[in-house]
Amino acid sequence: MANRGLDINNIIVNSSQTDLEHMGDKLREKVPFDALGTFKQTQRDPTLLMQRISDMLVPELLPERYRRMGVSAFTFFRGTAELMAFDLNHQASTHIPVIISGDAHLGNFGFFASPERRLVFDLNDFDEAGVNSWERDVKRLLVSVILAGRENGYTDKKIHKITRNVAKSYRAGIEASIKRSTIDRFYPANDVASILGAVPEGDPTAEMIQYFLDKAGKRNSEQVVKKFTQTTDAGLRFVDNAKITRHTNDDVTRNIIDYLADYRSTVRTDIALLLSQYHITDIARHCVGVGSFGSRCYLVLLTSIDGSHLVLQIKEALPTRKTGAERQLALTSTFEENEGRRIIDSQKILQSASDPFLGYFQSKKHSFYVRQFRDMKTSVDLATLSEDQFHVYAESCGRLLAVDHCQTPTGPMIAGYIGDSKKFDRAMTDWAEAYIPQVEKDYAIFLKNHPKEQALTESAK
Structure with a gap:
């Protein structure tokens, strides 16, 4: 890095x-x-x-x-x-x-x-x-x-x-x-x-x-599904919330299949094999927190061949605030290049144990990193x-x-x-x-x- x-x-x-x-x-x-x-x-x-x-x-x-x-x-x-x-x-x-x-x-x-x-x-x-x-x-x-x-x-x-x-x-x-x-x-x-x-x-x-x-211990993907989704005529979907969760039609949502394929190439081999058993059910923009609120963040609902679920969180990997505050350039793929890898590498080094689903990918203009959403996580x-x-x-x-x-x-x-x-x-x-x-x-x-x-x-x- x-x-x-x-x-x-x-x-x-x-x-x-x-x-x-x-x-x-x-x-x-x-x-x-x-x-x-x-x-x-x-x-x-x-x-x-x-x-x-x-x-x-x-x-x-x-x-x-x-x-x-x-x-x-x-x-x-x-x-x-x-x-x-x-x-x-x-x-x-x-x-x-x-x-x-x-x-x-x-x-x-x-x-x-x-x-x-x-x-x-x-x-x-x-x-x-x-x-x-x-x-x-x-x-x-x-x-x-x-x-x-x-x-x-x-x-x-x-x-x-x-x-x-x-x-x-x-x-x-x-x-x-x-x-x-x-x-x-x-x-x-x-x-x-x-x-x-x-x-x-x-x-x-x-x-x-x-x-x-x-x-x-009560937080897992199935709990997320119960709290954040509902069954519609189109199947299981995230519930829209004007301030936090919203379905959008942008580059990430339109190309999520390709981007998740890129993401899978950055995770461990066993995790990549595990992910091959899931298909994408829904994706929505979902923003939380304070410091990162306003960046491009998403939830992806995946359904396995056995009907169980996995929810991944995609977060935009912006340049550090130190870098971003010093520049007045528009965001480009070059500006954000490898920011997702920087974040994931740092997390793996600093944490005593890390989410095995950590990975990253690069879209046309932005860098992103991926992790499990709420899986036994609490602050x-x-x-x-x-x-x-x-x-x-x-x-x-x-x-x-x-x-x-x-x-x-x-x-x-x-x-x-x-x-x-x-x-x-x-x-x-x-x-x-x-x-x-x-x-x-x-x-x-x-x-x-x-x-x-x-x-x-x-x-x-």
């Missing part, structure tokens, strides 16, 4: 793990924690950057996208990764390259099934993934902790403590990962059964985990968590992020740079807290430019 200008191979060539840790330790002399933790104000037009992203999306979906973004500062933050990406380009950086999520906020972690049907907890969104400096993910995670904590009504003192502890959990995750062998790092134990087994009896966290375990509704549960959840995300970063061979450099210093925790927290006014300022500008969406938001409350 493309390395976005940061060459991992040149760093690790002829280097032992000890060498890499020493490189990271020495790097702290050039980029001290104080520098990494100091937010530098940038000069940019947030409206222009957001508009460049909007120009890549489906125009008729933008009002609903803006409504979702306008709900709170946190949902606005989730929908505008391009703003923070721009700002991070102008901050002090270690430039230690790893495969990063690129959008590691609290809402982008969740539960899903491994190929062995074990429920695991990990990162679950990779639209912005690629090679970049590790601290970008950490900073985005910590900012999301503060924004989500405020939305839940926690005190500033409590939010500060949680944020510091999330930074600490990332540091602990790096330290623990580097102590494991290379092959053991490749097989992290973050299945839910192991996590649940480590929780003390009577701990309220166990109840929370069990809830999500039960919820995810955490942060607003439903108690303060203690939120704290545990956020710390878990910090630790998992560290484990995922250590899938890249340069992970030992991060360990060498961070060391066992609590100064790292303070520096990351300082940066995140200093960045909050920037998010709030951008959010206020957004609401001023979209008064209709603000009115919708206020009426919803």
Whole structure:
């Protein structure tokens, strides 16, 4: 996959793990924690950057996208990764390259099934993934902790403590990962059964985990069929919903047979053989979430020779927000070429276990990736968590992020740079807290430019 200008191979060539840790330790002399933790104000037009992203999306979906973004500062933050990406380009950086999520906020972690049907907890969104400096993910995670904590009504003192502890959990995750062998790092134990087994009896966290375990276990393609389809004269069809689900006549829907054939050539041989037993029953455009709402996304209903069903989700693989916000070119097949592969490759690297149906294809103008829809997948509704549960959840995300970063061979450099210093925790927290006014300022500008969406938001409350 493309390395976005940061060459991992040149760093690790002829280097032992000890060498890499020493490189990271020495790097702290050039980029001290104080520098990494100091937010530098940038000069940019947030409206222009957001508009460049909007120009890549489906125009008729933008009002609903803006409504979702306008709900709170946190949902606005989730929908505008391009703003923070721009700002991070102008901050002090270690430039230690790893495969990063690129959008590691609290809402982008969740539960899903491994190929062995074990429920695991990990990162679950990779639209912005690629090679970049590790601290970008950490900073985005910590900012999301503060924004989500405020939305839940926690005190500033409590939010500060949680944020510091999330930074600490990332540091602990790096330290623990580097102590494991290379092959053991490749097989992290973050299945839910192991996590649940480590929780003390009577701990309220166990109840929370069990809830999500039960919820995810009920999600499969047949459940999707019951919820999203109806039987018509033309057969089983997705139910149209004006804001979310709609049958369209576009390039993807007209050529879905050919595109799915291209997709099958990118999956494992056993999955390709499995898919040969299904035929296409229906396809509809289906948009969800905040950050990706407005892009070209579809649900494909497949029916097997035995009458059972499989539902695949097709998502447009847009260039990363960092790239998209910097360009004013119209989308073309060349511009989006291999973006689907970038996302899928990053997901397979970062996740401890991935959906076996992951694949991608290229249409005439756009790049797409494919995965199962809702198969034992569920995310955490942060607003439903108690303060203690939120704290545990956020710390878990910090630790998992560290484990995922250590899938890249340069992970030992991060360990060498961070060391066992609590100064790292303070520096990351300082940066995140200093960045909050920037998010709030951008959010206020957004609401001023979209008064209709603000009115919708206020009426919803």
